Amino acid sequence: MASVEHPQKTAWWNNAHNRALLFQILLALGVSVFFAFIANNTIHNLEQRGISTGFAFLKQKAGFGIIQHLIPYTENDTYGRTFIVGLLNTILVSALGIICATILGFIIGVARLSSNWLVSKLAGIYIETFRNLPLLLQIFFWYFAVLQALPSPRNSLHIGKKFFLNIRGVYLPSPIFQQGFGWVAGAFILAILATIILKRWAGKRQEETGEQFPVFWTATGLILLLPMVAYFATGRPLSWEYPVLKGFNFQGGITIIPELAALLIALSVYTASLIAEIVRSGILSVSHGQTEAAAALGLRPGKVLRLVIIPQAMRVIIPQMTSQYLNLVKNSSLATAIGYPDLVAVFAGTTLNQTGQAIEVIAMTMAVYLTISLTISFFMNWYNARSQLRER
């Protein structure tokens, strides 16, 4: 067998690398031409049918009311602003939902593995009930069955005439910051910074000397005491506005509308049942030998869980958590079923209908969900990479 030591000079199109490049360029061209054709065709057809196109509608006056807005909004604002209002409402319910579902899910997941028979069975029942019922049904349940059983505004449940609960929502006093409150906020930030420094110092000291420092209690003291001192020193610069029943409804204070409450409860409870199972699988993935070894070193059960099991379980948990968070954000669009003014209900609902510009509105809505999801994904991937086993 004579091997060819000096291959003949081949034509450039016979070079595998060049050829791959050529095909990729051709494919990219083909795809762009296809999309350009679709876009062009769409615009042409819309024009031909007398349907308005473009994004000029975003500057037009909206003229409809939205019950919950995190930024100032009136009927005189533009369609563009309804987009922001809806977006913020979506982000609000998603963020709160992710926090609540994570906390609840961790508690239930750990409880499921508890050696206490009753606790573990209760957690099991919780999981099997909530993860097996359709989410939309659960949202309706919380909204129509639970919340609507509450009394009318005139017969509100209340705590000391300051907190009210009725079918229109929860009414809380709202804080009014007066001059000098900046000092209190400053003290709070200072306390947090001090805690971070303290933790670093304590960690370093433990590594060097093996002595432990009660970081948790010191930090709690700092965070509570420092702002408190500032508060009294500046002459209590904070007052409260209480909700008052005026005419049909309560005015003033902070209102949590029942639509938000129902959606938040449903999303948290449902996602928590899935997270609980993920947490359980994560914990079970850590070999039992680890627990025994930690116990043999004299660690108490709480510390075994916190210092040995959870950090290792996180590697299994995080990637699956990412999917659950993404699901939660997307599921929040079910809000439209109970009238919570999220992005889909407000922007892809009312605004779309009033302007009739389906393509623009839906494209913007999809872009938002894509952006939120990719952001979560990116962050979780970063966190995942950070918590992976570092082999030395």
Added chain:
Amino acid sequence: MKKLSFIMVAVFFMISASLASASTLEEVQKRDVLQCGVSTGLPGFSNPDEKGNWTGLDVDACRAVAAAVLHDANKVKFVPLTAKERFTALQSGEIDILSRNTTWTLTRDTSLGLNFTHTDYYDGQGFMVSKKLGVKSAKELDGAAICIQAGTTTELNLADYFKQNKMKYQAVVFDTSDQTVKGFEAGRCDVLTSDQSQLYGLRIKLAKPEDAVVLPEIISKEPLGPVVRQGDDGWFNIVKWTIFAMIDAEEMGVTSKNVDEMKKSTDPNIRRLLGLEGIKGKGMNLSDDWAYQIIKQVGNYGEVFERNVGQGSPLKIKRGLNALWNKGGIQYAPPIR
């Protein structure tokens, strides 16, 4: 997410639909069934009964078109749509007619690629409140929570009305009229607002209709009627003249019961209506007896009105504006000649 995917599919169809350019009439005749967009359930206008048969004023408008085009008032496929979905469904070609208590406005007529044919019900927006609130007028509603259906002119009128009267309100917006009623019934809001005709319809749906009252104020003009796609003038004419034929038939006293006898009439107006002389159905590419089929199978405008929303129905709505022009109302149709 279901809604979202629905709209996406609809948008996709919008992109691809125009490649086929057959007229709506040919398509309907080839398919042998008329696709008609109606509400998700509104007594008197479009509501399925226990057996799943659709009834109502809007439903009968579609049946009349089917009778004229396909000679069979039952060859209609009803597509229930929420207020939010309706225009996209029509634009995308999923339905041939939108007959869903839809208000005729400048924006909708000129920027959605749609054409309103004729007003088959003159309506106005009103308020329904719970009796125990003791409210007598809409002017007393400052600060009230108000249940509304999403994507309607109602939402806009409400904002205008409250602003003009320097009052505040909280809008609780639902997707379907059923949910709106549920919210009102549970006490989530003090007031339910909608077109007045709908309020009477929705009131019967309440567990205790006698606990709710409809306030006297009417705060807007709501001319409701069938809508078709812009750009198919032939189809636009057919739907428009179907409604006209029903109104003209009432004016001439031709009903579903006496239409066969009327064929013997010597009145040239009636003879032209029933396709016995004149241009007949030629201009619309329909058969000569198109109007006869409408009247025979569905009835004239008065019959349809009384049967669905008037004295023959639980709604008992008076003709009011919807009476013929020569009987104190404003329903008026051009002559058939």
